[in-house]
Amino acid sequence: MNLEKVVFGFFIVLAATLNFGFFIGEIDNPVHHDIYELFAAVVVNLIATVLKFGDRTQIGAIHLATSLVADLQLLAAAMTWGYAVHVTQLGLSASTMSSIVSLSGGALFANVVSVVILIAETIMQRR
Amino acid sequence: MNGTPTSAIFLVLRRLRTPLIVLIVIFAVSVLGLTLMPGPPDPNGGQMPPLSFFHATYFISYTATTIGFGEIPYAFSEQQRLWVTACIYLSVIGWAYTLGTVFAMLQDKNFLNALAQQRFARQVRRLREPFFLVCGYGEAGHLICQALDELGYRAVIVEKDEVKVGDLELQSYSADMPVLCADAAQPDSLIFAGLTSAHCRGVIALTNDDNANLAVAIAARLLAPSLPALCRAEHAETVANMASFGTRHIINPFEKFGEYMALALHSPAAYHLLLWLTGLPGTAVTRHREPPAGKWVLCGYGTFGKVMADALESAGLPVTVIDRAAPLAAAHNWVKGDGTGVEALIAARIEDAVGIVAATANDVNNLSTVVTARQLNPKLFTVLRQNHVANRALFDAFESDFAMVPAEIVAHECLAILTTPLLAPFLDAVRHADDAWAETLLDELTGRFGWDVPAVWSVGIDSAQAPAAYRLMAHEKQPLRLGELLRAPITARPPLKCMALLLLREGEAPRLLPTPDEEIQLRDQLLFVGSEEARKDLALTLFNGHTLSFVLTGRDSPSGLVWEWLADRRQTSKA
Numbered sequence: 011m012n013l014e015k016v017v018f019g020f021f022i023v024l025a026a027t028l029n030f031g032f033f034i035g036e037i038d039n040p041v042h043h044d045i046y047e048l049f050a051a052v053v054v055n056l057i058a059t060v061l062k063f064g065d066r067t068q069i070g071a072i073h074l075a076t077s078l079v080a081d082l083q084l085l086a087a088a089m090t091w092g093y094a095v096h097v098t099q100l101g102l103s104a105s106t107m108s109s110i111v112s113l114s115g116g117a118l119f120a121n122v123v124s125v126v127i128l129i130a131e132t133i134m135q136r137r
Numbered sequence: 138m139n140g141t142p143t144s145a146i147f148l149v150l151r152r153l154r155t156p157l158i159v160l161i162v163i164f165a166v167s168v169l170g171l172t173l174m175p176g177p178p179d180p181n182g183g184q185m186p187p188l189s190f191f192h193a194t195y196f197i198s199y200t201a202t203t204i205g206f207g208e209i210p211y212a213f214s215e216q217q218r219l220w221v222t223a224c225i226y227l228s229v230i231g232w233a234y235t236l237g238t239v240f241a242m243l244q245d246k247n248f249l250n251a252l253a254q255q256r257f258a259r260q261v262r263r264l265r266e267p268f269f270l271v272c273g274y275g276e277a278g279h280l281i282c283q284a285l286d287e288l289g290y291r292a293v294i295v296e297k298d299e300v301k302v303g304d305l306e307l308q309s310y311s312a313d314m315p316v317l318c319a320d321a322a323q324p325d326s327l328i329f330a331g332l333t334s335a336h337c338r339g340v341i342a343l344t345n346d347d348n349a350n351l352a353v354a355i356a357a358r359l360l361a362p363s364l365p366a367l368c369r370a371e372h373a374e375t376v377a378n379m380a381s382f383g384t385r386h387i388i389n390p391f392e393k394f395g396e397y398m399a400l401a402l403h404s405p406a407a408y409h410l411l412l413w414l415t416g417l418p419g420t421a422v423t424r425h426r427e428p429p430a431g432k433w434v435l436c437g438y439g440t441f442g443k444v445m446a447d448a449l450e451s452a453g454l455p456v457t458v459i460d461r462a463a464p465l466a467a468a469h470n471w472v473k474g475d476g477t478g479v480e481a482l483i484a485a486r487i488e489d490a491v492g493i494v495a496a497t498a499n500d501v502n503n504l505s506t507v508v509t510a511r512q513l514n515p516k517l518f519t520v521l522r523q524n525h526v527a528n529r530a531l532f533d534a535f536e537s538d539f540a541m542v543p544a545e546i547v548a549h550e551c552l553a554i555l556t557t558p559l560l561a562p563f564l565d566a567v568r569h570a571d572d573a574w575a576e577t578l579l580d581e582l583t584g585r586f587g588w589d590v591p592a593v594w595s596v597g598i599d600s601a602q603a604p605a606a607y608r609l610m611a612h613e614k615q616p617l618r619l620g621e622l623l624r625a626p627i628t629a630r631p632p633l634k635c636m637a638l639l640l641l642r643e644g645e646a647p648r649l650l651p652t653p654d655e656e657i658q659l660r661d662q663l664l665f666v667g668s669e670e671a672r673k674d675l676a677l678t679l680f681n682g683h684t685l686s687f688v689l690t691g692r693d694s695p696s697g698l699v700w701e702w703l704a705d706r707r708q709t710s711k712a
Contacts, residue, residue, distance in 0.1 A: 046169075049169065053165040064148070092191040095189065
């Protein structure tokens, strides 16, 4: 067993689970979506991205690409949140909330792809 | 270097992984803590809410980067200040660590190598002109690169020794010479240096290691079979090995000098002609004393000594060998000893000898030998082996009759093969011609062009090298005579300062010294000797239709649609 592999797998799966935790619930109900969970998802996703740096294999490249997509989507969701609350001062309306959650849903998809690649890579290994 | 070159950007990303994660974690912890700390008391008696994520991110961003706008959006509570104090120290540690890693990486040898390799690869990839791949930048490599630069060719250099690579960067070549610090014996480095590139015109292996040259030869043979490979080889086994898989040009400096010596003994004029034609561009050739017939003394019976003994003996001259060990061939007279000592020279009867060859691998010993020998017999003809170009000052001061400098011989030979493939058949003819013919030719050529090394070039009458002449001959069926072409494209049309040495026509034997009335045919190959301007003028004549018609007729032909149409009208109205 390799500690590096454990850490790598841990962060990728954690990124997906946190993302899922935030995503689940009624799409336009702010009560179902916690801001701390979104924050954790963003941070863990960023760490997962950095962990994927510097791998020159084809699979490594796809890994990095999915992570970058997830980062982009989650940051967009966080920015939408901040804009709604602080810039427009309108607070979280149902439509803003649903756009935040749907953005995080896109990130969730990218994270699921990442997990699938991780599993496929593990299965391909013969030992 | 093993395998494909590492890309610098991946190396950077990989090295920066830990610092980046540390920064992200510090930032996240700081922001999170700030959103949890209770705010200050409200003027209305309640408590302000903690900072939102938006404000916390804003605050930490300017605090962590030491910009410090103050406490925004309100004056902080004591708990918040306590947390911010911790955040400031955390972020300083994070940045210090990241910057430390970055600077360590910039100093790192692997990283610098990766950068240098990338720059090299980019330079080679962007080369859009013919270039030669030179393996080994020693003394011969240095001479070749200088000559290639002077002739307007690019070179890509692979050299193992970092000191020599550094030395190369100090040379002021007119064009950039991409250089890779790698072992040329590795096929990967050769491919990386453009062996398989469409613009590569030839491979030159000049390292001082026979095995490395052999490796280059076989790599070139298998990976780029159509490219000419020129390989230096000093041992007979290497020569045989290279020849076995069809290396086209094997250059053995000792054999070559042996041939020169034999030629100089047999026909001094032919020898001088050869020296003059294959000299390094920008140098002058001086006329040597002719090697006399009589008894010779040879000091040092190594690889070169053997070749020299053979050359002298095949000319019918007796040779006495001075060496510490007995020569394998028992036929030679042998004196045991060291050429640097007076006793051995006297024992070899130096006072009766006409010439001495100092052929050991040690420059100082060679000089010492000939200086001692000259004291014993001032009329001696001296042949000196100079192993290092760096010792030139000493050898120039001594003024030997022949100096054999392996690096220079290799460079001459390479240049002759690379730049003018037609020269080889001409030189063969010179080697086998009689002395009187060579003497006349040498006097005529040096009388016209001087003793400075001339430009020697070949021209093919085809659509690529001579499009104007080709069009005229192929479409308008106009016959062209050699003499008509060799005129300068200026008002008086004086003859060009050049001369045709050889005419090669398909299906015919090579013709030496074609006369000016010789009619040129399509696909002829011609070898010229003359001045550099003549070469440029002739190239212009053969390339440009207007210049060609001026050179042939002495009239400027009109260019441009309107003027051509006007000229046609005038012609027809006259007729």
